[in-house]
Amino acid sequence: MEAENQILTDKEIRNVQKIDELNKLSFEIRNSNHKHSAELAEEALSLSQEISYTKGFANALANLGFFYLQKGQNDKAFEKLLECLTIYEKLGDDIGIGLAFYNLGILHLRIGNFNDSVECLQKSISIRMKLGDKGGMAACYFQMAYIHNHFDDIEAALQDGEKSFALRKEINDPLGMSAALMVIGDAYFKKKDYNKTKEILQQSLKLRADANDRLGFHAVMQRLVEVHIELGEYEGAREDAMKGLKTAQGEEIPLGVIRFLQSLGKLELRLGNKEEAKNWYLNALEKATNSSYKSIQYELYEVLAEISSELNDMAGAFEYFKKFHQVKEEVISLQSNTRLKSVQFINQVETAKREAEFEKNKNAELKRAYDLIEEKNKDITASIRYAKRLQDAILPPLSIIKEHLPESFVLYKPKDIVAGDFYWLEKTGDSILIAAADCTGHGVPGALVSVVCSNALNRTVKEFKITEPGKILDKVRELVVETFAKSEDSVQDGMDISLASLTPTKGGIELQWAGAYNSLWYVQDGKMHEVAAAKQPIGKVDGPLPFNTHSLNLKKGDTLYLFTDGYADQFGGPKGKKFKYKQLQELILANASKPMEEQQKLLEHTLESWKGKLEQVDDILIIGIHV
Secondary structure: OOHHHOOOOHHHHHHHHHHHHHHHHHHHOOOOOHHHHHHHHHHHHHHHHHHOOHHHHHHHHHHHHHHHHHHOOHHHHHHHHHHHHHHHHHHOOHHHHHHHHHHHHHHHHHOOOHHHHHHHHHHHHHHHHHHOOHHHHHHHHHHHHHHHHHOOOHHHHHHHHHHHHHHHHHOOOHHHHHHHHHHHHHHHHHOOOHHHHHHHHHHHHHHHHHOOOHHHHHHHHHHHHHHHHHOOOHHHHHHHHHHHHHHHHHOOOHHHHHHHHHHHHHHHHHOOOHHHHHHHHHHHHHHHHHOOOHHHHHHHHHHHHHHHHHOOOHHHHHHHHHHHHHHHHHHHHHHHHHHHHHHHHHHHHHHHHOHHHHHHHHHHHHHHHHHHHHHHHHHHHHHHHHHHHHHHOOOOOHHHHHHHOOOEEEEEEOOOOOOOEEEEEEEEOOEEEEEEEEEOOOHHHHHHHHHHHHHHHHHHHHHOOOOOHHHHHHHHHHHHHHHHHOOOOOOOOOEEEEEEEEEEOOOEEEEEEEEEEOOEEEEEOOEEEEEOOEOOOEOOOOOOOOOOOEEEEEEOOOEEEEEOOOOOOOEEOOOOEEOOHHHHHHHHHHHOOOOHHHHHHHHHHHHHHHHOOOOOOOOEEEEEEEO
16 A cells, blocks of 8 residues: 555546545544544545555544544554554654554543553654644643543643643634643642632633534533532532533533533532432433443442442442442453553564564563553552442441440451451340341452341341341341342352340340351350351242241350351461361350450450461451350
8 A cells, every 4th residue: 555656647646635635624523523524534544445545544544543532432443543553653654653642642541541641642742842743732731631630630730731721822722722721620620729610611611612612612511510519509500511411412422421411410419319310320321331431331330339328229239339340340451451452562563663672662561561450459459448438338336336235345357358247236125136247258249248238137127127036037038139139140149147136134134146057155154155056048048947036044244256257267277277166165265254355355366376377268257245
């Protein structure tokens, strides 16, 4: 495809001119009419292939790459942009190379590859500076300011935003000036200077209106909606959001539609209208799913999980958070795949140019890959910490436990940041209900199941007014199975539990207890006693039987213990074996007369000594209560 190096016929010359005109027009209208821009680029691509016009072919690919970028079709965008960059590199076309790196920078930005985005933008700035392309430099500085804002580097964002504005002003580009003002406004918004933000955005909006730029108008409006909300100007926020939504829908801008729907959801949340907020966010999620905006999808799943939790729809919160975690993993995978393709492309180009520097470049890429892994690990940890927020919400504060059970301890040691084990307490009448529970798995999966099971316990006692332990477990099993039955997958998850009801009497405590796999221990008159649990879990089983309620009268001086299996199953000691229940019983019995805080410390010290350098294998939970 080297027609430009051959003698062309008159017809071919006319075709070259036509291709150049098609590409020029496609580029000029790529923001205002992206659909027609793509049609023109396709026509230019086809004609370029017919007459082997390489530069026209590359320019058409660049325009198509930008089109797919705008549509959120990242794989197609990446394919077209890498292909045109390869051609521009062979032609030595600096203008094309600068543009390709700029578009790749935006693509990496869209999928969250911020390091790669900055690298591409810096390459583009370097090339465009050499060419004296002020407009191109301004566009790069705009994107750099956006990235600085994302990482809350406000001063750097203002600096690059003002560079972009100054360059746009030099070349008398009102729309570019408006864009620069938007990103400067974003920086002031981050500083919480909402009045300054509003002033700047109104200047930006006027520039858009004067230029009759309906496409850019929606972007400024969306930011103004956020400012209205923060300033408490709720009617102004609603009016601008609806106006912007209509504009974005009319121009077929999916990202704009999604962002306005999000803003309307945020507005309703601020007004306390959670159901209405949820509907707006669900609408936004539908649009984001249809447009393949994965990074926005997991943002929306996270918000919907929070709203569902606040609406006491824990099953819904569980499903949304499961989706949040799933989509975030998909985004991380997409980022890694895109990064891999980028590394492969760069290595191919560099190998062709300078074989001798290959190893050096490869090492640099390996370092960047390592940095990427570190960044992704941070993302995953952030999502796990969000799961911890959900789990912390279901755990009763230790101060509340101490208030109702002054002589008690809770030894709680999750294996990971979040746990499948959880403890639960509820006061009903004169009785205190308290439980130690162990849900299927540990880490994030276990934590998600614990949210469902804790919610089932709450509903059983508060909504269905059931207070007898055996009957509580029967109802909890019914609710847990019902919740997981809503999932498209076959879910066998559930929990083991030790549940006690403590009612004060003149001589001590009337104890009612029921258990699923987890037994009850109590020390009375210097002897250890055990009440065996039912050999069935709380969850889906074949032939489930009713849970029995055991009744005991405990006297002052007795001590009871609720626990999960984590302590007994911990490997360690001189031979690396399990601690086992018998040894745990002996340890507890030998120290049952000591103050509860001392018992807890002794259990912790023994565990650490036994475990040594081995990893903790499961979540650990023991509750001790002195009568």
